[in-house]
Amino acid sequence: MAVDRDLVLRTAAALLSRKGTATLDEVAQAAGISRATLHRHFAGRDALVRALEDLAIAECEAALDAARLEEGPAADAVRRLVGGIEPSAGLLAFLYTENQLFEGAEQNAGWARMDARMNALFRRGQESGEFRIDLSPVWLTEALYGLFASAAWAVSEGRVARNDFTHLIVELLLGGASRRERS
Amino acid sequence: MAVDRDLVLRTAAALLSRKGTATLDEVAQAAGISRATLHRHFAGRDALVRALEDLAIAECEAALDAARLEEGPAADAVRRLVGGIEPSAGLLAFLYTENQLFEGAEQNAGWARMDARMNALFRRGQESGEFRIDLSPVWLTEALYGLFASAAWAVSEGRVARNDFTHLIVELLLGGASRRERS
DNA sequence: ACCTGATGAGACACTGACGTCTCAAAAAAG
DNA sequence: CTTTTTTGAGACGTCAGTGTCTCATCAGGT
Numbered sequence: 001m002a003v004d005r006d007l008v009l010r011t012a013a014a015l016l017s018r019k020g021t022a023t024l025d026e027v028a029q030a031a032g033i034s035r036a037t038l039h040r041h042f043a044g045r046d047a048l049v050r051a052l053e054d055l056a057i058a059e060c061e062a063a064l065d066a067a068r069l070e071e072g073p074a075a076d077a078v079r080r081l082v083g084g085i086e087p088s089a090g091l092l093a094f095l096y097t098e099n100q101l102f103e104g105a106e107q108n109a110g111w112a113r114m115d116a117r118m119n120a121l122f123r124r125g126q127e128s129g130e131f132r133i134d135l136s137p138v139w140l141t142e143a144l145y146g147l148f149a150s151a152a153w154a155v156s157e158g159r160v161a162r163n164d165f166t167h168l169i170v171e172l173l174l175g176g177a178s179r180r181e182r183s
Numbered sequence: 184m185a186v187d188r189d190l191v192l193r194t195a196a197a198l199l200s201r202k203g204t205a206t207l208d209e210v211a212q213a214a215g216i217s218r219a220t221l222h223r224h225f226a227g228r229d230a231l232v233r234a235l236e237d238l239a240i241a242e243c244e245a246a247l248d249a250a251r252l253e254e255g256p257a258a259d260a261v262r263r264l265v266g267g268i269e270p271s272a273g274l275l276a277f278l279y280t281e282n283q284l285f286e287g288a289e290q291n292a293g294w295a296r297m298d299a300r301m302n303a304l305f306r307r308g309q310e311s312g313e314f315r316i317d318l319s320p321v322w323l324t325e326a327l328y329g330l331f332a333s334a335a336w337a338v339s340e341g342r343v344a345r346n347d348f349t350h351l352i353v354e355l356l357l358g359g360a361s362r363r364e365r366s
Numbered sequence: 367a368c369c370t371g372a373t374g375a376g377a378c379a380c381t382g383a384c385g386t387c388t389c390a391a392a393a394a395a396g
Numbered sequence: 397c398t399t400t401t402t403t404g405a406g407a408c409g410t411c412a413g414t415g416t417c418t419c420a421t422c423a424g425g426t
Contacts, residue, residue: 002394002402021284023383034404036387044385097280100336101204132358139334139343139351146333147326153283154325168322175315175358185372185424206413217374219416227415373422380415387408395400 003033005041009055012048017090018156020097024048049098050108056095057110059088064117074125075174081121082173083166085148090156093149115141144173186216188224192238195231200273201339203280207231232281233291239278240293242271247300257308258357264304265356266349268331273339276332298324327356 011031015022022030024045028038042048063084069077085092099107115138122137131140147169154160160168194214198205205213207228211221225231246267252260268275282290305320314323330352337343343351 019284025383034406035384036405037403039385040402045383097283100280101202132354135351135354136343139337139347139355142333142337142342143330143351143355146329149332150325150329151322154322159325160319160322164322168318168326171315171318172322172326172356207415208413217376218414219375220373222415223372228413367426369426370424371422372424373420375420376418378415378417381413382411383413384411385409388406390404392403393401396398 003037003041007031008033008038008041009051013052013055013091013094016052017094017152020094049095052091053095053108053110056088056091057108057114060085060092060114061110063088064114069117069121070124074121074128074130077121078125078174079166079170081118082144082170086166089148089152089165092145093152096145096149118144140173144169147173186220186224190214191216191221191224192234196235196238196274196277199235200277200335203277232278235274236278236291236293239271239274240291240297243268243275243297244293246271247297252300252304253307257304257311257313260304261308261357262349262353264301265327265353269349272331272335272348275328276335279328279332301327323356327352330356 008031012027015027015030019026024038025035027048028035031038038048042051063081066084067077067080069081071077099111118141119137122131122140125131126133126137151160151165151169155162155165191214195210198210198213202209207221208218210231211218214221221231225234246264249267250260250263252264254260282294301324302320305314305323308314309316309320334343334348334352338345338348
């Protein structure tokens with residue numbers, strides 16, 4: 001048997017991305033296991049969310065690596081990055097809203113690492129003259145998260161086509177972040 | 184005595200914008216009234232959220248009116264609109280995430296009205312040639328909500344300055360939505 | 367000064383979700 | 397086949413949040 005922990009996590013991610021308040025019963029049922037077994041693998045809801053964070057961070061850091069942020073024009077790096085993160089967008093959206101509820105609890109250090117790398121990318125774009133400098137890297141990073149969440153939600157609501165996901169985000173973000181061409 | 188219902192609502196909005204899971208006790212305490220009195224004015228949490236929706240929708244529709252979306256360049260109308268909605272952004276962010284949890288429950292018709300007006304604004308901008316046409320009005324509207332939420336959260340986290348709020352949103356959104364100048 | 371109505375404080379029961387436990391059945395290992 | 401481990405089903409008890417109720421208190425109007 002040996003429940004496939006990773007499969008459980010991915011099923012939970014898919015469910016919680018759609019319904020953030022899903023019960024542990026629902027999570028277990030969605031994963032095709034009993035609540036008892038779910039509890040044997042994840043001590044509780046907190047532990048499950050932490051595991052999802054770890055999964056999301058691992059996926060995103062892999063995407064960050066694969067996007068080769070230091071190579072070529074920053075705009076192209078952003079395109080590669082968004083495309084690489086797309087599969088994790090639903091999970092990311094869930095965790096993004098979930099983090100707003102963590103009042104005092106300490107954040108997973110992985111988020112800070114991701115933020116730092118994204119900030120660096122946007123800063124590189126600014127220093128190379130590709131991106132405008134009146135929008136701070138911090139804000140661009142924050143906005144990118146927001147656009148991911150918006151797009152993921154809009155897709156799950158059927159308001160935009162899943163195929164357009166990356167294009168919509170990249171075009172809107174870069175259009176704003178890129179320096180305007182001469183008029 | 185006659186509790187100031189509007190003041191209670193605004194206090195609740197301010198609290199829930201920061202902590203979406205706040206207890207009714209906390210809401211009542213923040214408003215300086217007892218939970219019993221809170222219950223006398225709002226039948227329950229649902230009713231409170233509905234009232235907050237009505238408040239937010241009223242404020243946003245007032246902002247939509249004040250922004251005179253039909254006048255002048257669409258870009259300027261967007262600027263006026265974002266500036267007008269800014270005071271409601273925190274509340275809007277709370278309701279935006281809250282709506283993801285409303286599974287089957289029917290949505291307040293006001294959201295559809297707002298969406299329609301924003302869609303119309305972006306469509307007007309496209310038809311006048313100001314905005315690019317490869318980003319649909321629906322997506323632009325959705326993205327605007329997302330940017331509102333991101334910015335509101337970033338401000339409350341201290342990551343961006345409150346004074347920059349409107350500028351950051353407008354510049355990022357319009358930079359993406361506006362047609363690129365000839366290069 | 368007297369009523370009337372609203373408020374605050376608290377008690378109470380209810381509900382849903384959670385965490386823990388047991389035990390039999392099923393799967394894997396030997 | 398036997399042993400060991402894992403799982404499923406369900407039965408608890410717990411807890412937080414909620415909805416409802418009562419009653420004493422207090423403000424305001426008359």
